[in-house]
Amino acid sequence: MNRKVKKILTSPTLAGLAALALFAGVLEIAVATDVIPQLIVARPSDTFMAFPELQKEMHLFGAFWETLGMCAAATGLALLIGIPFGYLMYRDDLIGRAYEGWLAAAFAAPTVLLYPLFLVMFGRSHMTLILMGFIPGAIPIAIQCRQGLLGVSPTLLNVGRSFNVTEREMFWKIQLPAAVPTIFTGIRIGVMYTLVNIVAIEYLIDFGGLGRIVSEMYFRFDSPGTYASILAVVAVSVLFYWCFGRVERWLRPV
Amino acid sequence: MAQTGVIGTVSGLRPRITVNTIRITTIVVLLVLWEVLAAVGRSGLLYKDVVPSSIQIGLAIIHEIFDPAFYHHLGITLAEHVVGFTIGSTIAVTVGIAMGANPFFRKMIEPYLNGIGSTPKIIFLPILFLLFGTGIESKMAKGALSAFFPVVFSTTLGMMLISPVLLRVGQTFSLTRRQMVSKIYMPSMVNPIITGLRLGMAIAVIGILVAEIKFSNGGLGYRIAEYYDQFAIASMYALIIIIFALAAAANVAMTVLQDRLNIKQGGSATRNAGLGAST
Amino acid sequence: MSGTLEISNVSKTYDAGGENPVKALDKVSLTVNQGEFVSIIGPSGCGKSTLFNVIGGLIPDYTGEVTIDGHRIDGTHRDVGVVFQEESTFPWRTTLNNVAFPLEVQGMAREAREAKAREFIKLVGLEGFENHFPAQLSGGMKQRTAVARTLAYEPRIMLMDEPFGALDEQTRLLLGDKLLEIWSTLKQTMLLITHNITEAVQLSDRVVVMSYRPGRIKRVIDIELPRPRSSEVITTAEFGHYVGDIWNELREEASRGMADAEEKLAAR
Numbered sequence: 001m002n003r004k005v006k007k008i009l010t011s012p013t014l015a016g017l018a019a020l021a022l023f024a025g026v027l028e029i030a031v032a033t034d035v036i037p038q039l040i041v042a043r044p045s046d047t048f049m050a051f052p053e054l055q056k057e058m059h060l061f062g063a064f065w066e067t068l069g070m071c072a073a074a075t076g077l078a079l080l081i082g083i084p085f086g087y088l089m090y091r092d093d094l095i096g097r098a099y100e101g102w103l104a105a106a107f108a109a110p111t112v113l114l115y116p117l118f119l120v121m122f123g124r125s126h127m128t129l130i131l132m133g134f135i136p137g138a139i140p141i142a143i144q145c146r147q148g149l150l151g152v153s154p155t156l157l158n159v160g161r162s163f164n165v166t167e168r169e170m171f172w173k174i175q176l177p178a179a180v181p182t183i184f185t186g187i188r189i190g191v192m193y194t195l196v197n198i199v200a201i202e203y204l205i206d207f208g209g210l211g212r213i214v215s216e217m218y219f220r221f222d223s224p225g226t227y228a229s230i231l232a233v234v235a236v237s238v239l240f241y242w243c244f245g246r247v248e249r250w251l252r253p254v
Numbered sequence: 255m256a257q258t259g260v261i262g263t264v265s266g267l268r269p270r271i272t273v274n275t276i277r278i279t280t281i282v283v284l285l286v287l288w289e290v291l292a293a294v295g296r297s298g299l300l301y302k303d304v305v306p307s308s309i310q311i312g313l314a315i316i317h318e319i320f321d322p323a324f325y326h327h328l329g330i331t332l333a334e335h336v337v338g339f340t341i342g343s344t345i346a347v348t349v350g351i352a353m354g355a356n357p358f359f360r361k362m363i364e365p366y367l368n369g370i371g372s373t374p375k376i377i378f379l380p381i382l383f384l385l386f387g388t389g390i391e392s393k394m395a396k397g398a399l400s401a402f403f404p405v406v407f408s409t410t411l412g413m414m415l416i417s418p419v420l421l422r423v424g425q426t427f428s429l430t431r432r433q434m435v436s437k438i439y440m441p442s443m444v445n446p447i448i449t450g451l452r453l454g455m456a457i458a459v460i461g462i463l464v465a466e467i468k469f470s471n472g473g474l475g476y477r478i479a480e481y482y483d484q485f486a487i488a489s490m491y492a493l494i495i496i497i498f499a500l501a502a503a504a505n506v507a508m509t510v511l512q513d514r515l516n517i518k519q520g521g522s523a524t525r526n527a528g529l530g531a532s533t
Numbered sequence: 534m535s536g537t538l539e540i541s542n543v544s545k546t547y548d549a550g551g552e553n554p555v556k557a558l559d560k561v562s563l564t565v566n567q568g569e570f571v572s573i574i575g576p577s578g579c580g581k582s583t584l585f586n587v588i589g590g591l592i593p594d595y596t597g598e599v600t601i602d603g604h605r606i607d608g609t610h611r612d613v614g615v616v617f618q619e620e621s622t623f624p625w626r627t628t629l630n631n632v633a634f635p636l637e638v639q640g641m642a643r644e645a646r647e648a649k650a651r652e653f654i655k656l657v658g659l660e661g662f663e664n665h666f667p668a669q670l671s672g673g674m675k676q677r678t679a680v681a682r683t684l685a686y687e688p689r690i691m692l693m694d695e696p697f698g699a700l701d702e703q704t705r706l707l708l709g710d711k712l713l714e715i716w717s718t719l720k721q722t723m724l725l726i727t728h729n730i731t732e733a734v735q736l737s738d739r740v741v742v743m744s745y746r747p748g749r750i751k752r753v754i755d756i757e758l759p760r761p762r763s764s765e766v767i768t769t770a771e772f773g774h775y776v777g778d779i780w781n782e783l784r785e786e787a788s789r790g791m792a793d794a795e796e797k798l799a800a801r
Contacts, residue, residue: 012357012358012361012362013361015358015362016361016362016363016365016366019362019363039384040384040385041384041385094272094273094276095276097273098273098274098277098280099276105502105505108456108501108502109498109502109505110459110460110463110498110501112460112463113463113494113497114494116478116482116490116494117491117494119482120304120487121304153619155617155619155620155621156621156623158589158591158617159615159617159621159623161590161609162590162591162609162613162614162615162683163609163634163638163686164609164611164638165638166638169638173634173637173638177623177625178625180625192372195374196374196375196376197374199374199376199377200376200464203376203377203379203468204464204467210377211374214377218380218383218384223384226380226381226384227381230377230378230380233373233374233377234369234373234377237369237373238368238369238373240372241372
């Protein structure tokens with residue numbers, strides 16, 4: 001047998017896929033022979049077959065775009081407010097010190113509990129979803145924006161000064177690009193929590209995209225549908241982060 | 255000379271304003287805004303009864319603190335959290351160490367962990383409801399599931415970031431496998447594991463509260479949902495404020511604890527608490 | 534092109550937040566003639582970095598006077614180009630764009646500045662790496678990028694703070710050759726701050742030995758080794774003689790510095 005084939009056969013990726021297939025097979029048999037009741041765990045084959053139905057009846061793809069749109073709107077808002085606020089916290093050290101601790105504490109707090117506040121004001125609406133996605137998105141962006149600008153290496157600032165750059169050039173050509181990686185960390189964390197919060201609220205208030213579908217499927221006691229819709233959410237999340245990673249790498253070549 | 259970021263803040267221009275001035279002003283402004291909103295609500299222009307005045311909320315907080323039912327529900331949530339978090343983090347530390355020690359195993363399951371780790375965990379609630387029912391067992395399971403991911407990621411990372419020089423130092427002193435674990439691995443892992451546990455703890459609380467809001471018959475999340483259904487808005491806000499205060503207190507306590515543990519190694523956990531670790 | 538640097542009676546004191554003030558420089562006077570290569574050597578804490586910052590215009594509040602061709606320095610000066618000890622290339626710019634940076638902020642058009650940057654990249658021997666990012670270069674290549682960037686600014690005086698301090702000894706010797714080669718082409722005034730005796734002797738016309746706290750000039754040693762010089766010079770007996778001579782001056786200062794640092798740690 002040649003080396004390449006051997007390498008593929010003993011690769012961890014293949015072992016992972018095999019383990020997954022084995023797990024699905026065991027589950028299939030266990031459910032088929034009623035060792036595990038059908039109502040609790042859907043047969044993997046049934047789950048797979050439920051996708052077309054899900055698309056036809058619940059417009060899975062439409063829901064996917066709806067959730068994604070909410071995330072995009074919330075992230076846009078978070079950038080629009082988070083970055084200028086982070087800059088303000090950097091420019092004015094007092095403001096920075098006054099708010100950064102608060103923001104970090106707010107980020108660690110269960111902000112998802114604020115949803116009734118928006119629910120009573122805006123009802124079950126897109127506004128509620130966007131605002132709930134905005135809150136945990138903007139906080140890390142603002143904090144990392146300040147930290148990134150504060151953390152610019154003093155040597156790089158001295159390089160700028162030794163070349164007599166103006167204050168404006170110092171910011172646009174040195175401070176900002178040096179802070180970009182840190183700001184991106186903030187954006188990545190923010191986007192992650194925005195997605196989590198939006199799907200969570202969709203699920204809690206039965207409104208919007210993917211979260212609503214999962215909730216409805218469960219209410220109908222349609223367990224293949226429930227499992228299929230959950231898998232769809234997993235797939236969307238993975239895809240979402242993959243795309244985000246690509247964009248990030250494209251913006252930051254090294 | 256060009257002003258630069260390091261010294262170029264405008265704070266020097268107003269030496270008498272302090273951090274506390276800004277904070278107190280902020281609180282006052284927010285309270286006033288809230289009262290204006292409440293007044294508009296009372297006049298019936300918009301948001302009728304939705305924004306209770308801060309006095310009402312204050313009274314509701316006091317009422318809540320003296321209500322035995324609050325402690326009953328707090329107890330349920332705490333019990334769910336302790337059990338769920340303990341189970342979830344124990345499994346996570348074990349899996350994390352196994353992944354760190356065995357690259358094949360890590361590469362085998364990492365893609366799946368990353369995939370599920372990036373998914374909002376709330377979406378698995380229906381499965382947990384199906385498996386464990388809508389009682390406290392499903393909340394414990396949710397707590398375990400939520401706590402698992404941050405802990406497993408930081409444990410694996412901690413294992414992988416142990417300085418190879420330290421491992422070689424251990425080998426040159428012919429440490430046994432057990433000594434390697436207790437003298438080299440464990441002390442180097444304390445920090446990343448604690449960071450992960452801390453984050454896991456916070457996330458497990460959120461996961462449990464949300465699960466309680468969706469479906470339950472007890473716990474603080476249930477109480478919030480109950481107040482909402484009764485349109486007891488002031489009580490609902492009061493309860494949310496109390497939960498936030500408890501979360502903030504727990505966060506401060508954890509920071510102090512972690513800094514105590516870190517002091518000898520010269521690190522500090524205070525900066526950026528709970529932000530960087532979740533990636 | 535001229536470029537005579539005159540340092541007269543320069544002092545600088547840091548008051549470290551109420552504690553005993555540290556006198557970093559105490560009445561330092563030195564003249565560096567146009568086209569000369571001078572090294573300043575001393576133990577850690579002898580104030581050589583402070584002197585670097587004063588001449589580079591990064592510390593404007595000093596007493597005494599630093600002049601270039603008769604003009605007093607207060608703030609960064611067009612005639613002084615600075616190469617820093619630390620990693621100072623911009624990680625988000627390619628070699629070409631790093632070197633073109635000073636030209637860019639001067640408002641030079643893209644094509645002109647890129648052509649000029651390529652010249653200096655060639656001069657430091659980095660052709661073929663124009664489109665690499667610093668992360669893709671070795672430590673020595675990054676420092677050469679920084680040197681080329683400063684050269685592109687065409688300063689009359691090159692001021693370098695241990696530019697090769699983080700590199701291994703062999704790379705450092707070879708880069709020393711490169712530096713002398715560039716210097717013989719461009720003929721600027723060179724002022725090198727270093728703690729490396731070999732480096733100082735290998736490159737300089739004069740070596741200035743500084744004392745540990747307060748920073749004063751202890752002795753100035755003329756290095757009368759023949760020019761053009763290559764790194765082979767380190768094998769000669771004369772070279773060894775200069776190294777020994779400088780170490781005799783430095784040893785006492787260095788041990789005072791070390792004892793002081795250890796005392797401070799013990800007090801903590």
